[in-house]
Amino acid sequence: MSAAASGRRGRVLIIAGSDSGGGAGIQADIKTVTMLGGYAATAITALTAQDTLTVHAIHEVPADFVAQQIRVVLQDIGADAVKTGMLHRADIIRVVADALDAHAPDVPLVVDPVMVAKGGARLLQPEAEQALRTLLIPRAAVITPNLPEAEVLAGTRIADAAAMPDAARALLALGPRAVLLKGGHLAGDDLVDLLAAQGGASFRFENRRLHSTATHGTGCTLASA
Template sequence: MSESSARHRGRVLIIAGSDSGGGAGIQADIKTVTALGGYAATAITALTAQDTLTVHAIHDVPADFVARQIKVVLQDIGADAIKTGMLHRADIIAAVADALEEYAPDVPLVVDPVMVAKGGARLLQPEAEAALRERLIPRAAVITPNLPEAEALADVKIADAAAMPAAAQALLALGPQAVLLKGGHLDGDHLVDLLVQRDGGSFRFEGTRLHSNATHGTGCTLASAIATGLALGQPLNFAVEEARRYVRHAIETAPGFGRGHGPLNHGWPLRRS
């Protein structure tokens, strides 16, 4: 690696919505990338009036302005990985896909298919699901759906951990290079996440459930941590393993803010012992 390329490793462009409560979305993404040693740039797709209880309102950003944010960042700063989160509308997805095809065709893309907020508010319009499936997922290096998102995207039912491999293969058939299927919505204290890659690689990550209300933004945080790992040159399976470790400790050391699903402790790697 040249001195120039080494100096610029770790750049992550995040394309997602803003969370006024700071626990999810762009705010969680920036904190995560920074805490893990990367550099975060952003293209904001929507503003939300949001707290730990629910999303109270959504103010959309025009699609052409989203594309403009992407263009100027990529043409000047560049990116070593790109992560998408809340995209909300079909025209936003089309604008993002077009911009990435033009300005970052070879940059690895992490797609977090954000559909519903922790409090239950819908963050992806129903008519936008097809656009996500057809325009962004096929070019992704990895997608990171939870089980309800996987069921919607692949039109499958995932009743238990035994059904996860077939569901992951159905998602892989949509075109991404890899699928990280998150099993946290299943019952029980034993958790399974499954990483399946197009080249045949498969990794099973297991753990125990943390009984905590500090789970706001876990999906955003995990996807951004994976994107940071990729931007720093890590292999995907290692990036996933490190991201899961980061999220777990962020839950364990959460600050306890809010009356609902509280935020994580994104800054824990930066704390002085």
Template sequence: MTGRVLIVAGSDSGGGAGIQADIKTVTALGGYAATAITALTAQNTHGVFGVHPVPVDFVIQQITLVLADIGADALKTGMMGSGELIAAVADTLSRHGGGVPLVVDPVMVAKGGHPLLESAAESALREALVPLAHILTPNIPEAEVLSGRSIGSVADMESVAGDLLARGPRAVLMKGGHLPGETVTDLLVTPDGVTWFDSPRIDTTATHGTGCTLASAIACGLAQGRPLSEAVARARAYVRRAMATAPGLGHGHGPMNHGHTVAPFEV
């Protein structure tokens, strides 16, 4: 087990996304996952039916205690909920994060459409957290909100990623799964240029938690000392395999197979 990842995100009672997906992912890739839970959600594969935010001071207490004792080789943020929480987490990570890589997954809306970020908090996300990111991992709807621009093509993705890069993160991974077509294109944009990742689209409803899982897989790779492009490539391959071997649970947007790297233990 190598690579300590502290994940700041919400809990998913259905187990397919959020903290549950994050822990499974980091563990399956050989890392150690610690957590600071920002919210409890009542959800299943059909959607989110309730959200119970964790008090801001308790989220910060979770973060500071883990960092003071266990430490972290990478950080990952997911569902944050409010501007107050985003500002507090950004301040805490900037003061106590020790300069370790931060993966920011700008979670705004659940797969079923339920909002997971207050509209008033969007500016806090842009101004306080995004500039701290080693890598920002928006999907197209999230990138449109963050940039104020519409995206209808891969060329638009590249242009908007450049705008987001100018806001301070060291890299932006633009995820293109929301664009139509048989090929899914993701773009890793850094000051040094653009790396394209093209893959055939997988025809599946097992898409719940893909964003959480990808961001945590990248964080695990960074925690293990992998270069950014290599961490992204492994994370994408892990997610695609998890989708392709999904267990078929639920009747909506189902969970993936996070444990496909793990051999069953036999006595």
């Protein structure tokens, strides 16, 4: 009996890249969903040769194969939520949007707009930024950008926590139902995350920075959770 037939909840389809080091990407997503009691299915958009320091190489996955992975999972297993991570190319973003339109139009979508790895490697081609902005972000239940990603998407500088509300409003203008703007790139030890929703509701989360070198994959983990 398939998961769809059994009525099991907590099915998450993750559309993202693979991290050979296991700390980020699909591997981090699967671990997170599993630890929280969900069922993780995947559509892999790119293969990376990656460790905790950097992305050494990216192996392309054909867009039609990405679409096929999404289609067969949704037709058999189904999904209660979809999460996107590293999408890499504009043609992949287009087939992801088309597949979701065809097979999961009402399933909540979490978009983690992965653009640059912590080691500096480019994970979203510049020409794909507009496709992400226009094809996926408007259909998202929530997007989870860090500050550098938010600056690219909103077209505005976010110099400090005081600038985050305006940036969140600019991101909401792109169409998602909510924005979780992550403040980990702020200077200092007092950090702010801001959750803003359509209609004006907002929640501010403040805490002290945890000093650690174990930060690889934190964005993937949060978005999957």
